[in-house]
Amino acid sequence: MPETARRADRPADRSDRLSGTRYGNRPTMKDVAARAGVGLKTVSRVVNGEPGVTPDTERRVQEAIEALGFRRNDSARVLRKGRTASIGLVLEDLADPFYGPLSRAVEEVARAHGALLINGSSAEDPDREQELALALCARRVDGLVVIPAGDDHRYLEPEIKAGVATVFVDRPAGRIDADVVLSDNFGGARDGVAHLIAHGHRRIGFIGDMPRIHTAAERLRGYRAAMEDAGIPVEDSWMSLGVTDPERVRRAAEAMLSGPEPVTAIFTGNNRVTVTVIRVLAERSRPVALVGFDDIELADLLQPGVTVVAQDAAALGRTAAERLFRQLDGSLVGPERIELPTRLVTRGSGELPPAG
Amino acid sequence: MPETARRADRPADRSDRLSGTRYGNRPTMKDVAARAGVGLKTVSRVVNGEPGVTPDTERRVQEAIEALGFRRNDSARVLRKGRTASIGLVLEDLADPFYGPLSRAVEEVARAHGALLINGSSAEDPDREQELALALCARRVDGLVVIPAGDDHRYLEPEIKAGVATVFVDRPAGRIDADVVLSDNFGGARDGVAHLIAHGHRRIGFIGDMPRIHTAAERLRGYRAAMEDAGIPVEDSWMSLGVTDPERVRRAAEAMLSGPEPVTAIFTGNNRVTVTVIRVLAERSRPVALVGFDDIELADLLQPGVTVVAQDAAALGRTAAERLFRQLDGSLVGPERIELPTRLVTRGSGELPPAG
DNA sequence: CGTGCGTATGACAACGTTGTCCAGGCTCTA
DNA sequence: TAGAGCCTGGACAACGTTGTCATACGCACG
Numbered sequence: 001m002p003e004t005a006r007r008a009d010r011p012a013d014r015s016d017r018l019s020g021t022r023y024g025n026r027p028t029m030k031d032v033a034a035r036a037g038v039g040l041k042t043v044s045r046v047v048n049g050e051p052g053v054t055p056d057t058e059r060r061v062q063e064a065i066e067a068l069g070f071r072r073n074d075s076a077r078v079l080r081k082g083r084t085a086s087i088g089l090v091l092e093d094l095a096d097p098f099y100g101p102l103s104r105a106v107e108e109v110a111r112a113h114g115a116l117l118i119n120g121s122s123a124e125d126p127d128r129e130q131e132l133a134l135a136l137c138a139r140r141v142d143g144l145v146v147i148p149a150g151d152d153h154r155y156l157e158p159e160i161k162a163g164v165a166t167v168f169v170d171r172p173a174g175r176i177d178a179d180v181v182l183s184d185n186f187g188g189a190r191d192g193v194a195h196l197i198a199h200g201h202r203r204i205g206f207i208g209d210m211p212r213i214h215t216a217a218e219r220l221r222g223y224r225a226a227m228e229d230a231g232i233p234v235e236d237s238w239m240s241l242g243v244t245d246p247e248r249v250r251r252a253a254e255a256m257l258s259g260p261e262p263v264t265a266i267f268t269g270n271n272r273v274t275v276t277v278i279r280v281l282a283e284r285s286r287p288v289a290l291v292g293f294d295d296i297e298l299a300d301l302l303q304p305g306v307t308v309v310a311q312d313a314a315a316l317g318r319t320a321a322e323r324l325f326r327q328l329d330g331s332l333v334g335p336e337r338i339e340l341p342t343r344l345v346t347r348g349s350g351e352l353p354p355a356g
Numbered sequence: 357m358p359e360t361a362r363r364a365d366r367p368a369d370r371s372d373r374l375s376g377t378r379y380g381n382r383p384t385m386k387d388v389a390a391r392a393g394v395g396l397k398t399v400s401r402v403v404n405g406e407p408g409v410t411p412d413t414e415r416r417v418q419e420a421i422e423a424l425g426f427r428r429n430d431s432a433r434v435l436r437k438g439r440t441a442s443i444g445l446v447l448e449d450l451a452d453p454f455y456g457p458l459s460r461a462v463e464e465v466a467r468a469h470g471a472l473l474i475n476g477s478s479a480e481d482p483d484r485e486q487e488l489a490l491a492l493c494a495r496r497v498d499g500l501v502v503i504p505a506g507d508d509h510r511y512l513e514p515e516i517k518a519g520v521a522t523v524f525v526d527r528p529a530g531r532i533d534a535d536v537v538l539s540d541n542f543g544g545a546r547d548g549v550a551h552l553i554a555h556g557h558r559r560i561g562f563i564g565d566m567p568r569i570h571t572a573a574e575r576l577r578g579y580r581a582a583m584e585d586a587g588i589p590v591e592d593s594w595m596s597l598g599v600t601d602p603e604r605v606r607r608a609a610e611a612m613l614s615g616p617e618p619v620t621a622i623f624t625g626n627n628r629v630t631v632t633v634i635r636v637l638a639e640r641s642r643p644v645a646l647v648g649f650d651d652i653e654l655a656d657l658l659q660p661g662v663t664v665v666a667q668d669a670a671a672l673g674r675t676a677a678e679r680l681f682r683q684l685d686g687s688l689v690g691p692e693r694i695e696l697p698t699r700l701v702t703r704g705s706g707e708l709p710p711a712g
Numbered sequence: 713c714g715t716g717c718g719t720a721t722g723a724c725a726a727c728g729t730t731g732t733c734c735a736g737g738c739t740c741t742a
Numbered sequence: 743t744a745g746a747g748c749c750t751g752g753a754c755a756a757c758g759t760t761g762t763c764a765t766a767c768g769c770a771c772g
Binding site: 385386396399400401404428429430431432434435436437511546 | 729730
Binding site for chain 1: 743760761
């Protein structure tokens with residue numbers, strides 16, 4: 001059945017919204033032009049605020065637009081103009097409180113540049129990250145902000161070569177040379193652990209994510225560095241890696257808190273781990289010091305307040321997005337790695353002296 | 357200067373990325389066809405997995421696609437096909453922890469239907485909401501999930517008429533008839549306040565947002581209803597409306613906790629207010645009961661644990677998105693209002709007996 | 713009064729894809 | 743072996759917009 005016939009026929013078909021292939025007979029510039037009795041291009045001029053239209057003509061066109069409920073089809077516009085004024089954000093999990101502010105910051109920068117934000121969660125799955133990133137490229141986003149889930153981003157090479165501005169955040173890109181914005185994970189962790197050492201701790205536990213994740217590896221490295229700087233040999237039983245789900249974190253924490261020589265302090269490698277460890281410690285009578293990487297909400301209201309190494313998620317997002325738009329300006333020379341400082345926030349749990 | 361000339365010229369121009377109007381010479385199906393020595397449509401068939409291509413031809417095409425780094429231009433596809441396989445989400449603030457899970461839930465449903473999610477924050481500004489929603493319509497999203505900031509949505513009428521599926525979440529649409537998915541704000545608040553009354557409280561304070569916001573009004577109504585059911589006359593000094601920024605919440609709370617007849621319990625109208633009130637109460641020696649609307653993270657770890665009326669943000673998002681895709685299926689009859697139940701989570705703060 | 717110029721307007725092609733339709737070559741059967 | 747029918751592949755138009763270019767008109771000036 002030809003398209004045109006379908007348009008006119010069967011207006012009462014109840015599944016019209018879907019089966020009507022086109023956008024339910026949306027008016028086009030041609031329709032507006034016909035109604036206003038002007039040429040197609042004149043409508044285009046009015047819609048885009050281009051000069052060279054008499055006030056009288058403009059008024060007629062505006063009336064027609066109003067009457068028909070016309071709205072410019074940006075798909076066609078994009079096809080013609082080449083740029084979409086939209087950027088993509090691939091993150092790990094929108095529901096994670098860390099990414100809310102980050103995402104919001106990216107959005108604000110995009111908005112300031114007149115661009116929309118399209119985003120999706122990779123759920124920490126490299127394949128899904130790739131699928132998502134390429135889908136965004138197919139939509140011809142002008143740029144891409146990616147929080148890597150995988151560690152090989154060569155699949156983006158053709159896209160970058162084709163002009164898609166790309167910035168990686170939170171974790172570095174894998175096997176390609178690209179802009180990266182990250183927190184000083186190493187320095188932050190080192191400072192946090194040094195803080196515990198400064199308060200007299202020597203047996204300090206570390207619970208973090210798999211070292212295959214860059215941030216986790218860096219934080220572990222910071223832990224080791226601080227211990228080494230203090231001349232404290234690290235025992236294997238103090239470290240628990242690749243552990244994030246609450247049950248395993250709980251077991252790991254309990255393990256290092258038991259035995260003849262339990263740890264007197266714990267450094268946690270991310271917010272989810274921190275929360276679980278707080279629960280474990282709350283059930284114990286003997287006080288254990290705690291410093292966590294990433295801030296958590298209400299950390300100051302707990303007893304004791306939770307000392308953390310805080311990252312500025314919003315600053316990460318903002319910096320990345322700004323860098324992306326500067327790529328689009330063409331005002332950047334080459335890929336760069338930007339590291340943002342972390343901040344140690346002391347609230348009590350990190351200042352507890354060693355017990356036992 | 358003609359487009360084609362520009363393409364080829366000045367490859368070394370350092371602002372190439374921007375000034376090159378087109379997508380940096382991206383290969384098209386035509387290019388792939390030429391390289392593979394086949395017709396344009398054959399490439400289209402291969403890309404879309406349509407039948408009618410010999411394995412040998414398909415292989416040649418695939419090789420050409422690989423070699424050129426071709427990626428289908430979805431803008432053109434959308435223009436031709438009419439549907440974009442993307443939906444828009446207009447929410448209040450991505451950084452608000454309430455909207456993270458909601459947004460994520462919408463995304464999951466979209467993904468299950470093969471659609472992408474484009475979103476933006478209205479920052480509680482009706483004009484910005486409208487601007488955003490219409491921008492999404494210009495992109496020809498198939499559907500729109502809106503968390504209203506304003507109370508007049510007639511501007512969406514032409515869009516809805518043109519076939520844009522639309523669902524409002526968390527707050528009802530203003531002045532148009534549309535699908536709405538919300539929490540039982542009235543019932544939840546009433547139950548929460550009744551809970552306090554059941555524990556012996558009579559002088560119960562209420563701190564909430566401006567009643568012009570639907571959810572705030574409903575929660576206030578729930579508060580009043582519970583009090584009335586218990587035969588307790590409400591004094592004006594117990595209620596503080598339109599107060600959300602921390603400083604003013606603090607003053608409001610302190611005011612109702614002072615004087616000759618202070619309240620012995622407080623019901624807070626949303627999570628931000630709850631958090632501030634927790635801080636105020638933490639500084640006081642005399643225990644004051646507290647029930648908050650919206651759950652907050654780590655609420656169970658505080659002393660006492662915070663009793664809340666919890667909404668299921670993810671369920672709101674999921675329900676709305678599913679309803680949206682059912683609109684697109686054409687399997688729905690008319691607009692409907694769906695109310696999801698809330699859940700009272702007792703953790704201690706709401707079970708404190710009246711003091712003084 | 714004619715020429716020249718500037719401004720308002722419209723005709724037309726192109727953007728990259730997909731749907732329609734037709735041609736040519738093949739197989740299968742009578 | 744010829745004709746019918748099927749399968750593969752390609753030519754072409756269309757989607758709605760914008761950039762380019764040509765035209766027509768009005769006005770000032772010589």
